[in-house]
Amino acid sequence: MADQDTATKKPMTEEERVALCQKLDRELDEFIDSLEKKRYTEGWPEDRWEEEMDKHPFFMKTAPSGDELSPLAEGLAKLKYDPDENTPLELATNYKEDGNFNFKHKNYRLAILGYTEGIKVKSDDAEINASLYNNRAASHWHLKNYRSALFDSEKALTYNSNHDKARLRAAKSAMEIAMYDKCIEHCEKLLEKTSDKDVLNLLNTAKKRKMLKERDERKKERTIKKNKEQKDAIVKAIIERGIKLSNCEDEDDIDxxxxxxxxxxxxxxxxxxxxxxxxxxxxxxxxxxxxxxxxxxxxxxxxxxxxxxxxxxxxxxxxxxxxxxxxxxxxxxxxxxxxxxxxxxxxxxxxxxxxxxxxxxxxxxxxxxxxxxxxxxxxxxxx
Structure with a gap:
């Protein structure tokens, strides 16, 4: 019977939703009335206000460890995160808000978790998806995860090619991981719409570093080639002279x-x-x-x-x-x-x-x- 009830469960009607809200209001009133009356000065210590806020159902980020959620907190969580009570767009927006809250408080890893949950919803709204990826890229940027920041920035651009913040962050991230061609590509697209000096400087720096990188790679290739030629010449000379090596079975085994x-x-x-x-x-x-x-x-x-x-x-x-x-x-x-x-x-x-x-x-x-x-x-x- 329990399985059947679960399978046939339907979304809440408007009347049920109103009833739930009224129930939560009553429980909150009863909770407040049951509290011992104290003066304001006997409230939260100044150095613990964030800790106390985290315990409140409206502001807590995670459920209390090892504790069962109160009906109030459970109801609030259900209203905000239950897929049966929210559309994909509403869920993605809620997770984005959580990510933004943690981002503003510089909790970048928690912010990433929030944005990731919003992305998992797979909303069909391009704008919210672009925003989730862009904001997650910003979090990765602050953690110096430049490769992830580049990936997320470019993913945001697939939903909104005119997202200039995402494109600029993609350019900066590409610069940090020496992917100069990508940096140049994003800078040139930005400069099609703006003459921002910072973008121009970033472009010129990327071009200069690309030239230096290519020069160093050519130099490295020449060195490798020269070393190989010298090694081949040494092996050839040893074979021609007939020098016997203790750990080589034949000429092909010499290195x-x-x-x-x-x-x-x-x-x-x-x-x-x-x-x-x-x-x-x-x-x-x-x-x-x-x-x-x-x-x-x-x-x-x-x-x-x-x-x-x-x-x-x-x-x-x-x-x-x-x-x-x-x-x-x-x-x-x-x-x-x-x-x-x-x-x-x-x-x-x-x-x-x-x-x-x-x-x-x-x-x-x-x-x-x-x-x-x-x-x-x-x-x-x-x-």
Whole structure:
């Protein structure tokens, strides 16, 4: 029976509406009469007047949390928001009024909720829809939601193409999110009807920023293209020289990301090419002292001995044991064995030796005093 009653419910007649209003009036009178009489000075404290106003059925924005609405508040809410008691236009207008109330009090998020509810009504009145979208755009603008402000402003224009406020806000929002073509488009349409200096300045600024943006994009594209060409040249040079990489299965598997040095702070020392010459980061290790030297940009056509000469004498070599004439230089091959090299040869020649395999994009060599106990222990560690 309850389901049947709900299904057959009809809108209130004029007589029923009048009866409801009279009932609400009586309840309000009874409520007022039941109150304890107090002097005005004993009323709301000045610092709580907004809080008290929110409790009044005429002004409350939301129902009291966890409390049942009084018959008075329920009746007022029904009169204002019940779709059976209001046309779509009336509902949209009521929600717009709520949005406007919150907007004026700078409660922009609550205002957005009000305008959104009005939009959901889907009134067939173009003017109220344009106003709802425009006002919601204004709320988004104050919250710096510029993309949403642009969307709502342009939506308002679909209902009223002559809505200058919506068009101006669309232009300003587009400027904020660097959509300069849209900004220019809206400014030019506004200037068809007005010669407002602010709009003209906005247009000129958008055109200038568009030019700068396009210039920066062209510059970025050139840089990307140049970097790609350089990367391709490096990969091509590595393949042509026959340098073996530890983490690459074949030539097609080579890319610069696998050549980045893994040493802390050495990421900017990746191999690069200048005038057709590969320049490598080089790591020199001194097991005796547990010290290292890191060289950035060592040319492949320069002997390794030249780099060592610049490092010796080392400040930590108190016995002066590390000289070109007194050292041996080794690399660890992919056969897991140490191999001595001729430091007088160019770096590029060392990188293509039989067992040499480049690891972490950084050629690494061990430097040890020739014939020393340290060298013997180093070699024995591989046996």
């Amino acid at each position: 610069l990301s696998k050549l980045e040095p893994t040493l802390p702070g050495a990421h900017d020392a990746i191999v690069h090419i200048e005038d057709g010459i590969l320049k490598w980061p080089v790591l020199l290790l001194y097991p005796e002292y547990q010290m290292t030297d890191f060289i950035k940009g060592c040319p492949e056509n320069v002997p390794l001995a030249n780099q060592l000469e610049q490092l010796f004498p080392a400040p930590w070599d108190e016995d002066n044991k590390y000289k070109l004439s007194k050292i041996n230089v080794y690399y660890e091959g992919y056969d897991k064995m140490p191999h001595v090299v001729d430091a007088a040869k160019n770096l590029g020649d060392l990188l293509v030796l039989k067992y040499y395999q480049l690891k972490a994009g950084t050629p690494a060599f061990f430097v040890l005093p020739r014939g020393s106990v340290v060298e013997r222990r180093f070699l024995e560690s591989y046996i």
